[in-house]
Amino acid sequence: MCVALDAMRWAERPQGMRDLFPSQARMRRNLEDWLIRFFEDRGFSLVSSGAFEYADTLQRGRGPTASEQWVQVFDRSGRPMALRPDMTPSVARMAAPLVAAGQLPIRWCYAERVYHRSDAPATLSWMSGRAAESTQVGVECIGESGVAADSQLLSLCLDALAGLRRAGVRMVISHALFVPALLELLGVPADDLEPLLALLTAGDYVAFRAESRRFVGEVDVMELLSTLNPFQPDTLPGTLVRPESAASQRLQAAWRALCQLADAIRASDHASAMVFDLSLHRDPSYYTGMVFEVFAPGAGAPIAQGGRYDHLLREFGAPAPAIGFTFEVERLMTLFADEELVMQRGVVSC
Amino acid sequence: MLTIALAKGRTTDGVWPLLLAAGLPLPTDLDETRALVFDVAADAATFQVHRMRYLLAKPADVPTYVQYGVADLGIVGKDILMEEPRDVSELVDLECACCRLCVAGRPEDELRPPRRVATKYPRLTDQYFRSQGTAVEIVPLSGSIELAAVIGLTDRIFDLVQTGATLRANGLKVFDTVSDVSARLIANRSSYHLQREAIRQVAEALAAAVARRKTG
Secondary structure (H helix, E strand, O other): OOOHOOOOOOOOOOOOOOOOOOHHHHHHHHHHHHHHHHHEEEEEEEOOOOEEEEEEHHHOOOOOOHHHOOEEOOOOOOOEEEEEOHHHHHHHHHHHHHHHOOOOOOEEEEEEEEOOOOOOOOHHHHOOOOOOOEEEEEEEEEOOOHHHHHHHHHHHHHHHHHHOOOOOEEEEEOOOHHHHHHHOOOOOOOHHHHHHHHHHHHHHHHHHHHHEEEHHHOHHHHHHHHOOOOOOOOHOOOHHHHOHHHHHHHHHHHHHHHHHHHHHHHHOOOOHHHEEOOOOOOOOOOOOOOEEEOOOOOOOOOOOEEOOOOOOHHHOOOOOOOEEEEEEEHHHOHHHOOOOEEEEEEEOOO | EEEEEEOOOOHHHHHHHHHHHHOOOOEEEEOOOOOOOEEEEEHHHHHHEEEEEEEEOOOOOOOOHHHHHOOOEEEEEEHHHHOOOOOOOOEOOOOOOOOEEEEEEEEHHOOOOOOEEEEOOOHHHHHHHHHHOOOOEEOOOOOOOOOHOOOOOEEEEEEEEEHHHHHHHHHOEEEEEEEEOOOOEEEOHHHHHHOOOHHHHHHHHHHHHHHHHHOO
């Protein structure tokens, strides 16, 4: 038998884990280093934390089903903990005492591995789905609210991609509270809101159309969402503006925020790379404002994502507005050819 | 260019008239060659792209091509998407290539409790029989599922049934219809945003063709 295929002879690699051999491992480390240096140059300080968090820490601000995605274990006293699914809960836990002491704003960056339960083969899930283990390099900004902070963060993300010389990227922006308010305004009962939003997050527009039609009758919500463009504030239909309705007021507040953001974006260098799509709805549930995903030709899934989460720090005992985003490093790697090298001074071909 | 992965066989046969009715530029030599990739020119004024590329893939692989992003769009049966949920967007129910997911078996087994079930859909089979409150042993097979019941390997099969002709020819009978399935237009999540206009045109043309077929 071929020696290489003799399973008895070689040690097994755990399911979902992936090895990187020299050139790929070097590229990943270079990318992490480049991004961290980029963020540090712009005033973000590098932080790090252990890979485990208590499950109740991760649970704060998230929906009840979030834990299905986690790799959970028990500590020696039997208390459940999990490998972090992303860095935001750890950053919030670390920042809360500083927030309480009034040390704002906090601008941190990180480069860490994150973990998810996954049955898919690692190679597929790295490229497109959720990998069991992947690398995130991101920033969190705590203590800054308002449209200026939002648009600066969006620019920071696109500046980084421009620095890496990735062309053709598109940033898709939405608002976490817009669709929930719209569905409520159109008559969807509160109990049915979550499952509907989950369909939208999953991208199952067929089921979303069918299910939403049960509540909203003649309105095609997907069609309505596709006509809304915050660059043109008058695309919001007047029928949705009802002063007496609480849902309408929330809808209009989200819309105003988006229109202000559109104004700020119009003036930026990256305006052509940014689009609004209000059908974009993101997990986790703690987002309270602008949310976004970044796509690039060659990567089948978002290479960066983020948003505003103004209530999460309150869950950690110290209220403060916050915003952040993260790059998915393994997906970014798929945008580089083998002969391209990311060096500290930029991208070079060899 | 827009790349569309088609599920080879039954699904493509079923959706072909709809693709024609929707006015999509289609290859004319699909049946005559053994090729798997077909490039055709598209009307850029209508579809925003100059070319469309069609890939012929095994049905279960269509979501894989789409999830990787090598195909921007895919047309595949809902049964495949239900059995193996993937991170793709489901844009349009094409309401054709319709089938039923059924439990079937030999008539003499109908009144006996199920013990062993052969299927291409182990996940859905498990879900179905657990929802019935029965524990069964699942025998995963990759094709000609009827054979398992005919020769007595299993007392049930859980399979896709189109006309029922194969079942009848093998002396089998449908015991229960679990779900109706139809072909779906799916999109890669990244393409959905990067090729938004072109994808929107294709999805709208197909949705309009579905609507015309219903009223006509």
